[in-house]
Amino acid sequence: MIDARTVWKDVERIRQSAPLVHNITNYVVMNTTANALLSIGASPVMAHALEEMDELAAIVKALVINIGTLSPGWIEGMRRAGLAAREHGVPVILDPVGAGATSLRTDTCAALLTEVAPGIVRGNASEILALAQATCGLVAEGRTKGVDSAHESAAALNAATALASRFACVVVVSGAVDYVTDGLRGLRIENGDALMPRVTGMGCTASALIGAFAAVNTSGLAAAGHAMAVMGVCGELAAAISQGPGSMQLNFLDALYTLCPEDIEARLRIIPLENVAQQP
Amino acid sequence: MIDARTVWKDVERIRQSAPLVHNITNYVVMNTTANALLSIGASPVMAHALEEMDELAAIVKALVINIGTLSPGWIEGMRRAGLAAREHGVPVILDPVGAGATSLRTDTCAALLTEVAPGIVRGNASEILALAQATCGLVAEGRTKGVDSAHESAAALNAATALASRFACVVVVSGAVDYVTDGLRGLRIENGDALMPRVTGMGCTASALIGAFAAVNTSGLAAAGHAMAVMGVCGELAAAISQGPGSMQLNFLDALYTLCPEDIEARLRIIPLENVAQQP
Amino acid sequence: MIDARTVWKDVERIRQSAPLVHNITNYVVMNTTANALLSIGASPVMAHALEEMDELAAIVKALVINIGTLSPGWIEGMRRAGLAAREHGVPVILDPVGAGATSLRTDTCAALLTEVAPGIVRGNASEILALAQATCGLVAEGRTKGVDSAHESAAALNAATALASRFACVVVVSGAVDYVTDGLRGLRIENGDALMPRVTGMGCTASALIGAFAAVNTSGLAAAGHAMAVMGVCGELAAAISQGPGSMQLNFLDALYTLCPEDIEARLRIIPLENVAQQP
Secondary structure, eight states, X not given: OOOHHHHHHHXXXXXXXXXXXXXXXXXXXXXXXXXXXXXXXXXEEEOOOGXXXXXXXXXXXXXXXXXXXXXXXXXXXXXXXXXXXXXXXXXXXXXXXXXXXXXXXXXXXXHHHHHTOOSEEEEEHHHHHHHHHHHHOOOXXXXXXXXXXXXXGGGGHHHHHHHHHHHTSEEEEESSSEEXXXXXXXXXXXXXXXXXXXXXXXXXXXXXXXXXXXXXXXXXXXXXXXXXXXXXHHHXXXXXXXXXXXXXXXXXXXXXXXXXXXXXXXXXXXXXXXXXXXXX | OOOHHHHHHHHHHXXXXXXXXXXXOOTTTHHHHHHHHHHHTOEEEEOOOGGGHHHHHTTOSEEEEEOTTOOHHHHHHHHHHHHHHHHTTOOEEEEOTTBTTBXXXXXXXXXXXXXXXXXXXXXXXXXXXXXXXXXXXXXXXXXXXXXXXXXOGGGGHHHHHHHHHHHTSEEEEESSXXXXXXXXXXXXXXXXXXXXGGSTTHHHXXXXXXXXXXXXXXXXXXXXXXXXXXXXXXXXXXXXXXXXHHHHHHHHHHHHHHOOHXXXXXXXXXXXXXXXXXXX | OOOHHHHHHHHHHHHHHOOEEEEEXXXXXXXXXXXXXXXXXOEEXXXXXXXXXXXXXXXXXXXXXXXXXXXXXHHXXXXXXXXXXXXXXXXXXXXXXXXXXXXXXXHHHHHHHHHTXXXXXXXXXXXXXXXXXXXXXXXXXXXXXXXXXXXOXXXXXXXXXXXXXXXXXXXXXXXXXXXXXXXXXXXXXXXXXXXXXXXXXXXXXXXHHHHHHHHHOSOHHHHHHHHHHHHHHHHHHHHTTOSSHHHHHHHHHHHHHHOOHXXXXXXXXXXXXXXXOOOO
């Protein structure tokens, strides 16, 4: 159901409508995620003050909540923005950065999953495992190592399926291979490059791009799949001309900007996974 | 009155004196605006704590207030820094990011205009329209779309003139064409490139550079005009060798650093506008 | 005792173990210091909330405290993280950005030096002079100019020695020439390039890298010396292919990533300083 043609169709929609994507995100990646959104054709707005969450919800097309540099003062803004977004029918994406590393992060995500019910959650394997353990009763299998994953993405596929079913959302596990699932169906995306995790905030950028795609496509599975496909293809295009993480960071933005249907057609490696539902 | 020679003279003054420019700015652009100030030859300091605003005012040569990621805690610091700057004769530049998008932003800018009376205000057309509507009784003509302008800059020329007259300041409307006015005289600057708005924070960078120029030139109209001329010329130089927003961001910094009088001479397209005062 | 071979050995240790380095740092440099840590092979985590400092101390290998955009709310997190790190035997690095420019900064650093007792302190000459004046009774010799140094690094060698002796720590004065001392012995590192101070946060990046080296080497003098050697060598490699501060920033990250023993062997200019103890 997802192929190079559907990916490209959404890229075109983004470029044509320049959807306003509201990000409550961490200090580390604000610049790079704003630039990624501009590069793909969307219009980013970064804002976190409780006082303006309601007004913004009325004009934005997607909301991305990222807990990367969390503090108590920001949690209330995230919650309010999330609830206002739901009220306005604005899709909400949650990026649980570092969930599992500290209880502040795990608990905040669990609360947001319950109260805000984001339509899409994207994390690395360690983060998705931690969330499933905290909310679905899965048995712990180790601990998040800071904000980088200590697990292969495949190790979190069951956790992702459980989370997706429990919260009726789409879950993305990103890594060398990306998985996307709504609890029943799933996708396996094999694009990407080993240089990507050497650039800070590539996961956060993926979540921001999911916001742009969710703004133009009401299917969470398609929006997340299309965004991860674009991430992977642009990562490959950028890595092919990069000498290290510095040039990679900028070449990736250029690749988002110059992406064309031929690039996607030539490179996309996406595999549908039928019946990912957990065997109890 | 403003030409390639006067632009270059101020660039030389900045490179020779490395004026300390205090920025209270948003999380998204702190890195890029600090780098832009260093690249043109100024010395940036980013600080927002209420506790150090008075001491900083005694040593800095300009203050740039940018409300891009506003929160109530920062407003008091902005106000205090602005008042201290005025007391020390330090020029104040206001960047009303997203004014019109939420009342927190519009109201904060209106309060700063009244209480701090910045010498220079720089915004995109939507922001300047929103400020003029909020403070000068202009009739609304649509709404700011997040932090990107929904209007051509020319549409805000009357609003800029009204604002400049009302608050005895210089107002810059930046866009594909930039306008600078003190309420009586004006400038139209036609430099720049379409790739510039695809890099986040180019407007914020313009405001930061205005701070550097205001530190070496007591005429607000000249300082703002010179800064916008340098923005436009460097934007063209950078765009000519860029593949997208990623390479544009870094090539722009390199262009600020390597800018020479011949570049300005060859490219500057600046047109004086006499008698921009509104016809009532 | 420190040479190209020992520098390279620590680089290899970092690449092999990818130590988790906790940074409580300023908004300006969060992205670039995270990228520098990833580029050298470490794993960065940026977090500042009081609520998660204890948990993080149990899993990280080094803590870097940087006061660049200080506010009262963050000071308590810095103090708590510092004390927890000491309890867990985690090395602590302090970067006193702008000490001397405002009393908030000077006083906060003095308090952290006393209460947390960081193992390594890295600043520019003005900052180290200001700290020594505030805590060791040295006579003032001018004032910090914002966050850029107003002094040559050699002018702060006595101040560094006094600080190192008073707080039983290693002190680094970075500049065109870098000095490292534990109060008795010292190092003079002559690597680097004039383009480095034109990129914002190069000093902060040095402090972050010291964190990575301190995570794999228990000698503070060696860790700091190795990190400054890598900074200087990579700065030279990057500057050789850069057109200005924009390309410098990214080429520096690429250089950290592609650094090889031959580069260090060919370029390292490190001179041991025996008996740097102050003549009273």
